[in-house]
Amino acid sequence: MKKYITDFTIVERKPFGNQYFALTLQHPDSMPEIAAGQFVEVEVKGERDVMLRRPISIHDVDYERNTLTLLIQIVGKGTKQLATLKVGDRLNLIYPLGHGFTVEGKNVLLVGGGAGTAPLLYLAKKFDSMGVRPTIILGGRTKDLIPVQEPFAQYGNLLIATDDGSQGEKGMVTQHSQFDQPYDKIFTCGPTPMMKAVARHAVSKGIDCEVSLENMMACGLGACLCCVCDTDEGHKCVCKEGPVFNAKELTKWMA
Amino acid sequence: MLEVKLHNLKLKNPVMTASGTFGYGEEFADFIDISRLGGIVVKGTTGERRQGNPYPRMAETPSGMLNAVGLQNVGVDSFCDKVYHRIKDIDTNIIVNVSGSSIEEYCEVASKINALENIPAIELNISCPNVKKGGMGFGTNPEMAAQVVGAVRKVYDKTLIVKLTPNVTSIVDIAKAVEDAGADSVSLINTMLGMAIDVEKRRPYLSTITGGLSGPCVKPVAVRMVWQVAHAVKIPVVGLGGISCANDALEFLMAGATAIEVGTANFIDPTVTVKIVEGLEEYCNRHGIKDINEIIGII
Numbered sequence: 001m002k003k004y005i006t007d008f009t010i011v012e013r014k015p016f017g018n019q020y021f022a023l024t025l026q027h028p029d030s031m032p033e034i035a036a037g038q039f040v041e042v043e044v045k046g047e048r049d050v051m052l053r054r055p056i057s058i059h060d061v062d063y064e065r066n067t068l069t070l071l072i073q074i075v076g077k078g079t080k081q082l083a084t085l086k087v088g089d090r091l092n093l094i095y096p097l098g099h100g101f102t103v104e105g106k107n108v109l110l111v112g113g114g115a116g117t118a119p120l121l122y123l124a125k126k127f128d129s130m131g132v133r134p135t136i137i138l139g140g141r142t143k144d145l146i147p148v149q150e151p152f153a154q155y156g157n158l159l160i161a162t163d164d165g166s167q168g169e170k171g172m173v174t175q176h177s178q179f180d181q182p183y184d185k186i187f188t189c190g191p192t193p194m195m196k197a198v199a200r201h202a203v204s205k206g207i208d209c210e211v212s213l214e215n216m217m218a219c220g221l222g223a224c225l226c227c228v229c230d231t232d233e234g235h236k237c238v239c240k241e242g243p244v245f246n247a248k249e250l251t252k253w254m255a
Numbered sequence: 256m257l258e259v260k261l262h263n264l265k266l267k268n269p270v271m272t273a274s275g276t277f278g279y280g281e282e283f284a285d286f287i288d289i290s291r292l293g294g295i296v297v298k299g300t301t302g303e304r305r306q307g308n309p310y311p312r313m314a315e316t317p318s319g320m321l322n323a324v325g326l327q328n329v330g331v332d333s334f335c336d337k338v339y340h341r342i343k344d345i346d347t348n349i350i351v352n353v354s355g356s357s358i359e360e361y362c363e364v365a366s367k368i369n370a371l372e373n374i375p376a377i378e379l380n381i382s383c384p385n386v387k388k389g390g391m392g393f394g395t396n397p398e399m400a401a402q403v404v405g406a407v408r409k410v411y412d413k414t415l416i417v418k419l420t421p422n423v424t425s426i427v428d429i430a431k432a433v434e435d436a437g438a439d440s441v442s443l444i445n446t447m448l449g450m451a452i453d454v455e456k457r458r459p460y461l462s463t464i465t466g467g468l469s470g471p472c473v474k475p476v477a478v479r480m481v482w483q484v485a486h487a488v489k490i491p492v493v494g495l496g497g498i499s500c501a502n503d504a505l506e507f508l509m510a511g512a513t514a515i516e517v518g519t520a521n522f523i524d525p526t527v528t529v530k531i532v533e534g535l536e537e538y539c540n541r542h543g544i545k546d547i548n549e550i551i552g553i554i
Contacts (some may be wrong), residue, residue, distance in 0.1 A: 002285050003286070004285070051315060051318060051319065051320065052522060052523060053522070094525065215310060215311075216314075217313075219276075219521065219525075220522075221278070221282045221525065222282050223276060223278035223282045223521065223522075224275065224322070224324070224522060225275070225307065225312075225324045225327050226312055226313035226324060227310070228312070229310065234306050235306050235327055240282075
């Protein structure tokens with residue numbers, strides 16, 4: 001899949017609490033095909049200590065408006081600087097990067113937590129366009145830490161799990177009453193302990209499972225070999241061979 | 256106008272890529288016409304396939320980054336059987352960075368690469384800071400450096416560039432030693448040994464604790480070392496360390512480098528190498544320079 005380097009224009013900025021914000025970026029003409037689970041490398045300008053781009057997963061794509069949306073959690077200097085961007089500002093992206101989700105299955109479960117909910121929206125939209133209505137379980141310590149909810153409800157059966165019971169069922173996503181069901185495929189993205197628990201469950205039940213990993217990256221192109229995950233076949237680049245891996249390849253990672 | 260020569264190796268321009276920052280070139284072909292470059296130095300290649308160091312092996316630092324990849328690569332046999340056939344017809348100089356843990360391994364890799372028709376040069380890496388055995392160990396001692404270069408010289412008959420580490424008391428002594436041992440050119444600098452600590456977690460950012468520092472923060476040190484070495488040896492010098500624009504490249508050329516390599520900047524802008532080529536042309540036109548060699552080593 002050909003990759004591009006392009007200046008997008010910010011057409012919408014939406015905060016979600018203090019920790020998250022979404023940027024909708026418009027392409028100057030027309031965007032190439034983007035797979036669910038792919039990401040962009042965003043240039044960060046104006047922060048002295050930030051030199052490298054930041055990898056951000058693609059939250060939504062709208063081919064009619066020629067836009068893509070990034071849901072960003074403020075975690076460090078880079079994302080803090082990105083949070084200062086305003087509508088009308090330009091943002092340089094290298095995209096679409098990485099190997100995305102395999103959109104297959106009839107009875108599918110999407111499990112997300114925190115910023116990991118981001119790529120699942122575009123995945124849910126892809127399923128919707130194929131006439132499949134996924135079950136979607138989103139989790140967080142408390143309801144305010146599940147940034148985006150409503151858009152998911154239009155594409156699937158949205159369920160919530162919170163540690164404090166402030167919304168949905170009380171407990172972790174893996175404890176949700178709809179979690180342990182006979183799905184034919186599970187997709188997950190979120191905090192590593194959550195993804196490991198989901199993947200272990202899927203493997204133990206013989207359910208095909210794809211996980212979207214996040215590692216620190218430099219190039220995003222598979223050149224620097226910094227972001228590797230220790231897969232069963234040895235080190236693989238999360239940026240190029242991932243970020244989506246099948247749980248079958250990740251026995252060592254799951255352990 | 257931009258043509259330069261490293262020993263017998265003709266470069267259409269002085270701009271090459273630094274090993275480990277440009278993959279095998281293919282990774283950047285979506286963004287630029289890689290045949291516009293003077294050369295591509297591909298990933299460090301060892302006798303056997305290597306997994307490299309455990310994650311995390313990268314940390315961003317002010318105006319730079321630390322890496323501790325540790326020579327992850329497919330191994331020389333897989334390079335010759337598979338990778339070579341994918342890249343051999345790219346219309347530029349494909350140079351293989353040759354690494355190892357012993358003199359025997361360096362010689363094994365060099366002689367296998369010697370047999371590849373479309374690889375006109377190797378860059379002998381005696382300066383990797385991220386491997387336990389060999390690597391920088393060979394490049395920090397003039398006698399050891401001369402030994403490995405002398406041994407490789409016997410099995411390798413094309414252009415032999417030797418990549419030097421800055422983590423020494425006198426890089427000039429090492430450069431002279433490898434020149435005497437038969438190197439056709441020296442490239443410098445490899446990364447500087449560095450370290451960064453996550454104070455919240457109270458542990459180093461890298462799994463290996465220390466790693467190699469690269470990026471704009473090392474550039475003044477690299478320019479100084481290139482200038483010192485260029486005045487001390489007769490063989491051509493390849494300069495690298497933090498080059499991100501044409502003016503950076505010009506600094507190295509004026510300090511005495513015949514060619515330059517671009518490394519970390521490729522991660523930030525995958526088109527930067529071609530911009531540097533265009534920037535050099537623009538500089539020459541603006542200053543009425545007919546041949547870039549006119550400004551090499553003017554300082």
